[in-house]
Amino acid sequence: MLHGYGPSLLQGAALTLSVAGASLLLALALGLVGATARLSRSALASRLALAYTTLVRGVPDLVLMLLIFYGGQMALNELGDRLGFSYIDVDPYLAGVLTMGFIFGAYVAEVLRGAILAVPAGQAEAAQAFGFTRVQVLWRIVGPQMLRHALPGLSNNWLVMLKSTAIVSVIGLSDLSNRAAQAAGATGKPFVFYAAVGLAYLAFTSLSELGFAWLRRRLMVGQTVGQVR
Amino acid sequence: MQRRLLPALAATLIALGALSVPAATWAQAPDWKTIRIGVEGAYPPFSEVGPDGKLKGFDIDMAMALCAQMKAQCTLVQQEWDGMIPALQSRKFDAIIASMAATDERRKVVGFSDKYYNTPARLVAKAGAALAATPEGLKGKRIGVQRSTIHDRFVTDTFKASEIVRYGKADEVYLDLAAGRIDVAMGDSVAIDGGLLKKPQGKGFAFFGPSYNDEKYFGSGSSIAVRKADTALADRFSVAIKAIRADGNYKKIQDRYFDFDVYGDAK
Amino acid sequence: MNLQAIVAALPTYLAGAALTLQLLVAALLLGGAAALPLALARGAASRWVHGPVWAFTYVIRGTPLLVQLFLLYYGLAQFEAVRSSALWPWLRSPAFCALAAFAINTCAYTTEILHGTLRAVPAGEVEAARALGMSPLTTLRRIVLPSALRRALPAYGNEVVLMLHGTALASVVTLHELTGAAREFNSVHYLPFEAFITAAVFYGLITAALVALFHAAERRWLMPMQGR
Numbered sequence: 001m002l003h004g005y006g007p008s009l010l011q012g013a014a015l016t017l018s019v020a021g022a023s024l025l026l027a028l029a030l031g032l033v034g035a036t037a038r039l040s041r042s043a044l045a046s047r048l049a050l051a052y053t054t055l056v057r058g059v060p061d062l063v064l065m066l067l068i069f070y071g072g073q074m075a076l077n078e079l080g081d082r083l084g085f086s087y088i089d090v091d092p093y094l095a096g097v098l099t100m101g102f103i104f105g106a107y108v109a110e111v112l113r114g115a116i117l118a119v120p121a122g123q124a125e126a127a128q129a130f131g132f133t134r135v136q137v138l139w140r141i142v143g144p145q146m147l148r149h150a151l152p153g154l155s156n157n158w159l160v161m162l163k164s165t166a167i168v169s170v171i172g173l174s175d176l177s178n179r180a181a182q183a184a185g186a187t188g189k190p191f192v193f194y195a196a197v198g199l200a201y202l203a204f205t206s207l208s209e210l211g212f213a214w215l216r217r218r219l220m221v222g223q224t225v226g227q228v229r
Numbered sequence: 230m231q232r233r234l235l236p237a238l239a240a241t242l243i244a245l246g247a248l249s250v251p252a253a254t255w256a257q258a259p260d261w262k263t264i265r266i267g268v269e270g271a272y273p274p275f276s277e278v279g280p281d282g283k284l285k286g287f288d289i290d291m292a293m294a295l296c297a298q299m300k301a302q303c304t305l306v307q308q309e310w311d312g313m314i315p316a317l318q319s320r321k322f323d324a325i326i327a328s329m330a331a332t333d334e335r336r337k338v339v340g341f342s343d344k345y346y347n348t349p350a351r352l353v354a355k356a357g358a359a360l361a362a363t364p365e366g367l368k369g370k371r372i373g374v375q376r377s378t379i380h381d382r383f384v385t386d387t388f389k390a391s392e393i394v395r396y397g398k399a400d401e402v403y404l405d406l407a408a409g410r411i412d413v414a415m416g417d418s419v420a421i422d423g424g425l426l427k428k429p430q431g432k433g434f435a436f437f438g439p440s441y442n443d444e445k446y447f448g449s450g451s452s453i454a455v456r457k458a459d460t461a462l463a464d465r466f467s468v469a470i471k472a473i474r475a476d477g478n479y480k481k482i483q484d485r486y487f488d489f490d491v492y493g494d495a496k
Numbered sequence: 497m498n499l500q501a502i503v504a505a506l507p508t509y510l511a512g513a514a515l516t517l518q519l520l521v522a523a524l525l526l527g528g529a530a531a532l533p534l535a536l537a538r539g540a541a542s543r544w545v546h547g548p549v550w551a552f553t554y555v556i557r558g559t560p561l562l563v564q565l566f567l568l569y570y571g572l573a574q575f576e577a578v579r580s581s582a583l584w585p586w587l588r589s590p591a592f593c594a595l596a597a598f599a600i601n602t603c604a605y606t607t608e609i610l611h612g613t614l615r616a617v618p619a620g621e622v623e624a625a626r627a628l629g630m631s632p633l634t635t636l637r638r639i640v641l642p643s644a645l646r647r648a649l650p651a652y653g654n655e656v657v658l659m660l661h662g663t664a665l666a667s668v669v670t671l672h673e674l675t676g677a678a679r680e681f682n683s684v685h686y687l688p689f690e691a692f693i694t695a696a697v698f699y700g701l702i703t704a705a706l707v708a709l710f711h712a713a714e715r716r717w718l719m720p721m722q723g724r
Contacts, residue, residue: 004280011282058700060661063675063692070312070688073319159558166560170397170668172309174270174278177562182271182278184570185400188407188430191571198559198567205558311679315688338686377683394670395680401570408573410588 002196005183009193012179013200019093019175020162023100027161030105035112036138049109056106062167068099069171096173104161111153116142118149148219155212159205166201176200261462263302265322266292270307271398274423274486275328278307287491290482291345292326295453298469298478311377311397314339317456324462325454328417330379332448340457342466344450347493349440350380351418353406353425355433360413362438367391373402373411380415383446399424406434419491450493498687502694505681512677513698519663519673522595524656527602534603535610536636549607556604561662564601569593569669594666602659609651613644646718653710657703664699674698 002009037049056064072095119142127141128134169178180197184190268288269276276286284305296303306322313325317339331341354360360367368390374381376395385393394411396402403425406414414421418440425431441447453466473479474492483491538549556564572578572587586592617640625635667676678695682688 006280008278008280008282055700057657058703059696060664060675060699062661062664062667063678063695063699066312066678066682066688067692067696070315070319071692073316073321074689077320163560166562167665169562170309171312172307174282174307177560177566179278179282180563181398181400181566183280184566185271185398185404185424186273186277188404188428189574190404190566191574194563194567194571198555198563201560201563202555202558311683312688314686315682318686376679396670397668404570404573408570408588409579410573410590 002192003183003187003189005179005187005193008179008183009176009196009200012174012176015093015173016162016165016175016177017204019096019100019168019173020158020165022097023104023161023165024158026097026101027104027108027157030101031108031112034105034109035116038109038113039116053106053109056103061103061164062170064103065099065167065171068102069095072098093173096168096171100161100164100168103164104157107157107160108154111150111157112146114153115146115148115150119145151212151216151219155208155215158212159208162204162208163201261299261301261323261465263304264296264299264324264462265304265306266296267308267313267316267322267325267327268292268305269310269313269327271310271400272328272420272424273400275420287346287482287486288326288328290485294473294478294482295326295466295469298472299465309397310375314454317454320456323455323459324466328420328451329454330448331450331452331454332379332382332446334382335448335454338457339454340460340463341452341454342463343470344452344493345470346491347442347450348417348419348491349442350383350415350447351421351436351440352413352415352438353421353434353436354413356435358412358437360437364388364390367413370412371410373405373414375399375402375416378416379447380417383441384415386446403431407431419487423486498685498690501681501685501687502690505677505694508672508677508680509674509694509698512672512674512695513702515666515671515673516660516663517702519591519595519598519666519671520656520660523598523602523659523663526595526599528606530599530603531606531610534607535614538607538611539614553604553608556601557608561597561601562665562668565594565597565665565669568597590666590669590671594663594669594671598659598662598666601662602655605655605658606652609648609655610644612651613647614640616647617643643721646721649710649714649718653707653714656706656710660699660702660706 034049034052037045038053040046123141123145124137127137132141165175166177169175169181172178176197180193184193187193268284270278270284272286272288274286276284276288279285284307289305292303292305308316308321308327310327313327313329314335316322317325325339326345328346329335331344335341352360352362360370364387367388369392371392371394372384372388373394373396374384376397381393381395384391391413394405396405399416399420402411402414402416403421405411406425407430414425418436421436426434453463455463455466470479479492534549534552537545538553540546568587569590578584578587621639621643622635625639630638663673664675666673667679670676672680674695678691681694682691685691
């Protein structure tokens with residue numbers, strides 16, 4: 001039915017999930033930094049973070065990807081030239097993950113910022129009265145509580161990112177959509193392959209939704225809040 | 230449980246961050262013992278990805294044979310055609326073996342080895358469409374080409390009264406030609422033959438018009454592109470090409486794909 | 497930064513921006529118009545009514561826009577039956593296919609947004625309206641819709657910006673909108689930085705304008721309602 005392109009599509013699917021997963025981790029790290037920067041007392045940090053989120057949300061993923069993919073390598077080369085070593089090579093997979101992570105870090109930063117703000121201020125104040133440092137407040141008091149509020153937004157971001165990995169195919173990464181395009185061109189039967197890819201993504205998003213529902217139940221243990229959605 | 234969640238999460242993130250650093254490798258001094266080669270993987274029969282997900286084709290076999298001849302370790306890097314030259318310049322790879330014609334326009338930005346094949350370009354349309362390959366004959370017609378190729382430049386400059394439609398991949402041109410979205414396509418005669426005419430969806434289509442190989446647009450044949458500074462690498466490739474033509478290796482590879490000579494007249 | 501090349505290419509970019517806006521507005525109008533009745537159907541009691549709508553939004557929101565676009569553009573053209581049908585003159589055109597894909601996509605997301613806000617209208621208001629003798633249609637027109645539409649403004653504003661970003665995909669099916677202009681520039685001059693930063697600036701300006709528009713709309717219609 002898939003004209004023998006099954007294995008190729010499976011490899012593509014594995015790569016898609018791998019890129020999405022790795023990008024999520026990077027996005028979480030950047031998002032945390034971005035959110036704390038936005039909320040920090042330093043005006044510089046706050047403005048930088050705002051510039052970051054504004055840039056990413058103002059420009060299409062595709063354009064940012066093309067920019068970072070080519071421009072990023074060039075910048076790295078410049079840096080390498082200036083600092084004296086020949087060059088640092090960034091392989092296509094890493095470039096894809098860095099790009100996606102950078103883009104979605106901005107969205108995650110907004111979600112985390114909202115989530116941190118949603119935790120009652122009294123908690124942080126009480127902690128500080130007890131002598132916790134700002135880092136400890138974030139780590140041990142606000143952080144864990146923030147996760148509950150962040151979950152809907154984070155799950156949304158994950159789903160969007162999962163679907164956005166399809167765009168990475170346009171810059172050449174052999175993910176699921178790219179493999180489908182290759183198969184479609186070779187066999188002249190695009191419908192079969194794009195329908196198959198659509199079903200695969202539907203499966204990914206459905207499974208993700210189930211996973212988040214489970215996570216929501218676990219994190220909401222003991223809470224009596226209304227429907228978060 | 231939650232008290233340990235956040236530190237564990239952070240530790241994982243940091244660890245992953247640390248792990249990603251070794252992925253960035255240091256450059257090698259240009260003794261060219263290891264070469265990264267950019268290939269397209271979307272230009273049958275020269276370069277395509279098979280059902281098993283592996284790269285194959287004439288360009289691929291050429292690359293491997295030349296590397297073996299030069300006693301170098303080669304890695305193939307797949308790259309979209311649009312970004313081939315920018316990727317070469319940003320050092321994602323060191324050479325391009327992707328049926329790239331050596332034209333004067335391209336020589337302004339990259340260097341080239343000697344050619345490794347040279348086949349003419351042709352126009353293709355529905356058989357029996359009785360189209361004349363002139364600007365007046367194709368007035369108002371939609372001509373499809375792959376963006377940023379010699380065919381793109383040629384039709385843009387020549388068929389000014391026609392609508393030029395540009396695609397990212399050659400396969401997309403053939404799909405739309407078969408679907409009737411474009412009236413004419415231009416490309417390499419061998420690529421069109423292998424990528425469209427010999428396939429079931431290519432039934433009812435045929436070449437028309439002359440064979441084009443005017444050097445101004447079509448260059449001096451498909452060659453291996455390198456960064457302008459790497460003339461030594463281009464020369465090594467040229468030497469290797471001569472060598473595999475002399476010892477019959479070239480013919481062996483050629484026979485796998487074509488039953489005619491693709492090298493073209495020795496220049 | 498090669499400013500000369502950029503300035504020379506500005507007309508192409510402007511033409512591209514014009515096409516981007518045309519696609520965006522047309523997709524939003526078509527998708528939005530269809531979304532309202534669909535959102536009402538989505539909230540219907542009968543499973544036969546809300547089921548298909550749920551399935552529609554589930555599938556569209558669960559798959560990438562790029563795949564939807566390819567399916568519509570390349571996928572449908574594969575079939576001889578489609579090519580000889582009455583729809584072919586439409587489906588043949590890349591602009592139509594892109595517009596259709598965008599409209600369908602935004603329709604699904606907007607349907608879900610409206611469905612959410614329709615449900616969030618305080619039950620007390622609806623009850624009061626019925627108690628006063630208003631027919632279901634009048635209740636809808638005078639009580640439910642004004643409230644629901646206003647509440648939808650923040651989320652819909654977000655959706656409009658995302659759809660703007662989505663139009664960049666039209667470049668993948670041969671259209672010369674803004675991203676297409678940038679890729680054209682890059683392929684001719686081999687200057688990726690210049691090509692895409694120019695496009696990014698254009699998109700940034702359009703986004704800023706849209707965000708300002710929605711902020712103004714929220715100030716005028718949403719905030720009075722929320723008593724801020």
